[in-house]
Amino acid sequence: MDSIAIQKENNSGGPKKASFGKKLSRQWQLVLMSVPMICYVLLFNYGPMWGWITAFQDYKPKLGISGSKFVGWKNFIWLFKRADFLQSIRNTLGMSVINLVFGTVTAILLAILLNEVRHTGFKRFVQTITYLPHFLSMVIVVGMAQNVFASNGPINQMLLNLKLIKEPIFFLGEGSMFWWLVGVINVWKEVGWNTIIYIAAMTAIDPTLYEAAVIDGAGRFNRIRYVTLPGIKSTFVILLIMNIGRLMEAGFELQYLLSSPLTIDWAQTIDIFVLKYGISKQQYGVATAAGMFKSIVAIILLFGANTIAKKLDESTLI
Numbered sequence: 522m523d524s525i526a527i528q529k530e531n532n533s534g535g536p537k538k539a540s541f542g543k544k545l546s547r548q549w550q551l552v553l554m555s556v557p558m559i560c561y562v563l564l565f566n567y568g569p570m571w572g573w574i575t576a577f578q579d580y581k582p583k584l585g586i587s588g589s590k591f592v593g594w595k596n597f598i599w600l601f602k603r604a605d606f607l608q609s610i611r612n613t614l615g616m617s618v619i620n621l622v623f624g625t626v627t628a629i630l631l632a633i634l635l636n637e638v639r640h641t642g643f644k645r646f647v648q649t650i651t652y653l654p655h656f657l658s659m660v661i662v663v664g665m666a667q668n669v670f671a672s673n674g675p676i677n678q679m680l681l682n683l684k685l686i687k688e689p690i691f692f693l694g695e696g697s698m699f700w701w702l703v704g705v706i707n708v709w710k711e712v713g714w715n716t717i718i719y720i721a722a723m724t725a726i727d728p729t730l731y732e733a734a735v736i737d738g739a740g741r742f743n744r745i746r747y748v749t750l751p752g753i754k755s756t757f758v759i760l761l762i763m764n765i766g767r768l769m770e771a772g773f774e775l776q777y778l779l780s781s782p783l784t785i786d787w788a789q790t791i792d793i794f795v796l797k798y799g800i801s802k803q804q805y806g807v808a809t810a811a812g813m814f815k816s817i818v819a820i821i822l823l824f825g826a827n828t829i830a831k832k833l834d835e836s837t838l839i
Contacts, residue, residue: 576810589806596810606811609794612700612787613815616771619704621764627712629757632719633745648720651713659774666706666779667693693779696787703775718760719753726752755836762830762838766823769815791815
């Protein structure tokens with residue numbers, strides 16, 4: 522009888538897959554739990570996209586969206602003729618790439634170092650002091666940075682004492698140093714927080730792989746190279762795809778608070794440009810067009826990075 526049933530199942534092409542509707546009905550509890558989050562995303566993430574219409578209008582608050590004049594691509598054409606907007610794109614991408622490279626490399630290095638530490642108390646202590654700056658207000662962080670990098674601050678004093686420089690360096694007033702200054706501050710503030718996910722990925726690596734590597738005579742560096750790094754490869758690729766999608770998000774608070782008239786040409790990001798023209802100059806259509814451009818480029822970067830990862834047969838986000 523069993524052989525007859527199996528033969529019938531094979532002749533009919535195997536068991537039929539449940540339809541999408543049946544799967545949802547079987548998991549109605551999970552669907553019900555997801556409804557509040559779906560409503561939240563639709564309301565606060567997709568609902569405001571209605572305001573993108575103002576990017577194609579000469580928007581006047583008194584007239585509203587329905588009463589404002591439609592100008593087509595005029596706001597976008599105006600944007601790309603502005604030197605300060607093109608400058609803000611350059612600054613945004615420059616600081617984003619520095620943050621991405623420095624942030625990723627330092628997070629992986631710290632995670633590997635902590636993974637190799639066997640003293641639990643010391644490991645927890647280092648983790649705590651490295652991720653605590655993540656919770657500091659950016660106002661506090663900028664205040665500390667201004668004191669540290671001041672002309673009479675500890676950095677300049679140390680360089681002078683070591684005879685590496687003859688006179689103090691004006692870190693906060695040199696435009697060419699601004700991007701690197703932002704990169705250093707972001708690493709200090711976020712390296713501990715970014716390390717957490719890599720440490721979690723390392724704890725999921727099968728311990729028998731390390732044991733086999735030791736039996737084969739692999740030293741510590743070879744174990745890191747052939748076991749640890751391949752073990753976190755999928756996590757690295759997923760995070761890299763997500764971070765590439767955020768390349769148009771260099772930041773706002775740090776650049777806005779740390780900049781000065783001497784460094785504004787290097788500090789102004791797209792977000793600061795939007796604030797400047799949207800709030801200060803009340804050119805709402807132009808500001809919306811700039812924000813829309815940033816979002817579209819971010820989507821293209823995200824899907825582009827995901828497609829490349831898929832073609833390379835790596836882990837993908839989508």
